[in-house]
Amino acid sequence: MGENPSSARTADVVVIGGGVIGCAIAFRLAQAHLKVVVLERGEPGGEASGAAAGMIAPQGEMVNFDAFFELCAASRDLYPSFVEEVEELSGESVGYRRDGILMVAADDQHSRELEEVSRSQTRQGLPLERLTAESVHERVPGLSPAVRWGLFVRGDHWVDNERLTRALAKAAERLGVAFRAHTAATRLHVAGGRVSSVETRSASGAANSPISAGHFILAAGCWSCELTAPLGMYLPVQPCRGQMIEFESPRELPLVVRAGHHYLVPRAPRRILVGTTAEYAGYQKEVTGEGLRSILEGAWRFAPLLKDLRFRRAWAGLRPDTADHLPVLGYGEVENLIFATGHFRNGILLAPVTARLISELLLTGSTSRSIEAYRPTRFKARPADDSTQGSTGLLGSSAATGESAGAMNGSRGKKT
Ligand SMILES: Cc1cc2nc3c(=O)[nH]c(=O)nc-3n(C[C@H](O)[C@H](O)[C@H](O)COP(=O)(O)OP(=O)(O)OC[C@H]3O[C@@H](n4cnc5c(N)ncnc54)[C@H](O)[C@@H]3O)c2cc1C
Structure with a gap:
């Protein structure tokens, strides 16, 4: 980690976003005895992670058998033990079938x-x-x-994703994770190539004291670019x-x-x-x-x-x-900011492997499986795209339903 994560800070790690990805990462980091704070603008699981269908289906989903398929299959294989741990610690059933x-x-x-x-x-x-x-x-x-x-x-399997995300949050909380619901991260302070703290605002509109930490994890789903755009980082998530x-x-x-x-x-x-x-x-x-x-x-x-x-x-x-329909995982240009976003149609499926890889990266500096293809710096900013950061339409802004959206999205999998 480069420095003792338990030095005198508000937290060892601040996770921004309490969807399935943020909750799963917080859960794993708490198991490693780190002091973790999760900032969630609404309720944990209140966005895509609660809205999903819960299919854990790389074979039913994928049309290409590449490294991404292998990542998905690896995550599917982690599911039985992942669910067992989460159910045991939370005391909740997650409807895994x-x-x-x-x-x-x-x-x-x-x-x-x-x-x-x-x-x-x-x-x-x-x-x-x-x-x-x-x-x-x-x-x-x-x-x-x-x-x-x-x-x-x-x-291929399926899970009740609403229950899973709730159970993950509960299990993480039981391990000591502090959830700050209805609290939005509004700004990352960067100094000397590191994030020093994050500003937050409560749902009432009140600004809180900034939270400092050794590491920050950006797991804010499709809103992730709202925090990176002011730092001049190009993150084409929409x-x-x-x-x-x-x-x-x-x-x-x-x-x-x-x-x-x-x-x-x-x-x-x-x-x-x-x-x-x-x-x-x-x-x-x-x-x-x-x-x-x-x-x-x-x-x-x-x-x-x-x-x-x-x-x-x-x-x-x-x-x-x-922009390429693949997740964004790992460090970008800022030393202590880890990205865990862009899971598109597969965030429920990919939660166990993402949590494993991100916690390995933070704890040991390396991962048991290459995440090079998902590095945050792989995107090349195009001038026309800059205006879309945090708004609409990296791939076009018109509504597309049914079959036509498949063509817009390229061929990476079916719709879920
Ligand atoms: C209809 C539908 C069906 C799907 N079906 C499947 C499926 O069958 N299988 C599958 O694997 N995937 C499926 N998915 C995809 C899956 O839901 C997503 O990939 C996954 O939920 C992404 O998780 P996340 O935690 O990154 O994002 P989210 O669940 O969106 O969580 C991000 C969280 O960050 C919070 N946040 C944002 N900005 C801030 C901020 N500034 N400060 C604090 N908090 C912030 C948000 O409130 C949100 O709760 C489906 C999605 C949809 C919409």
């Missing part, structure tokens, strides 16, 4: 996509099972008769809105079912989440008619079982997307 994920084909396009998934994953030696229409309908009653076959991925619908169901959905970009996710007790959209509409969290229409139309094609279900609620969350 290991029943696999079913991808189905209800039209020619789905079928072509699934054939490609099947070919490429088989080539990679990844385990997956081809199911006939009969077998798909046996596993999940109520799917459309148009569903003609499917792929079952036993290794919000990508995802809308979700929740229904009550008389029967449990036995597992996650997805077709193309649309999916159904079981949520206890007897709820079904239906998602989603991928829209570049700035920091707007509205649920829109267009968003709901796009989700329902997509889901209807393979899951008419929704037609009699009682609507419960709908919401939107802002995924932290980056």
Whole structure:
């Protein structure tokens, strides 16, 4: 760490952002006996981490089998022990289910996509099972008769992300982490190439005394650039809105079912989440008619079982997307500021590995897996982009729902 982190400071580490990423990192650092403060503008888990679908599904998600896929798969493999620790320390169940994920084909396009998934994953030696229409309908009653076959991925899982983030915060708190909810970090003070302190403001608008610490971790999701832009750092993280619908169901959905970009996710007790959209509409969290229409139309094609279900609620969350859709991890130009942001569609999946790597980096100065590809300094500022820091549109500002957003986002995975 370069200096004794337990010297006379307000904290050893200040984590900015109490989403799943900030909470998971705080949890790991507290296990290493550091004095950690988490600053959260709202409630822990109140943004993307609470809005997500909770799929832990690198095989169901990824289309490229590169180092990023390996990072995602490594995080999936950490999940069982991660959940065990969090549940034990928090005393809360996080609804972690290991029943696999079913991808189905209800039209020619789905079928072509699934054939490609099947070919490429088989080539990679990844385990997956081809199911006939009969077998798909046996596993999940109520799917459309148009569903003609499917792929079952036993290794992919899902979790109740709201409960997970809450449990992480509780476990971290029990280990001594101080959560300052409704407290925004408003400014980082940098002197001599180091952050010396962070200014904060309470929800009431009152400014508090600055907090000094040995290290600062920026885990503020799609708002991360608000704190780096005043320091002249270029961090192309922007919000990508995802809308979700929740229904009550008389029967449990036995597992996650997805077709193309649309999916159904079981949520206890007897709820079904239906998602989603991928829209570049700035920091707007509205649920829109267009968003709901796009989700329902997509889901209807393979899951008419929704037609009699009682609507419960709908919401939107802002995924932290980056210019290359990869996370931002590690040190940038400032000596004691670590970035842990930009997890886009995979922050729930990536929480365990991110927490492990960031805590290793802070505690030992190195990581057990290379994070070079995710370094914060990899982005080259373009003059046209500067105006977008902290506002909208690094990739375009128009709203995009349904299939068109996939093209805007390049080919790094499906929508979650
Ligand atoms: C509809 C939808 C579905 C998704 N489905 C999945 C899925 O199935 N699987 C998956 O792996 N991922 C999924 N994701 C993505 C996942 O939700 C995100 O990648 C993840 O939640 C990012 O976590 P985070 O902690 O970085 O961000 P956030 O959860 O947004 O947390 C950042 C926190 O920082 C706080 N903050 C911001 N600025 C400040 C400040 N200045 N001071 C103090 N606090 C601040 C915010 O209030 C917020 O609570 C989905 C996302 C959406 C929207």
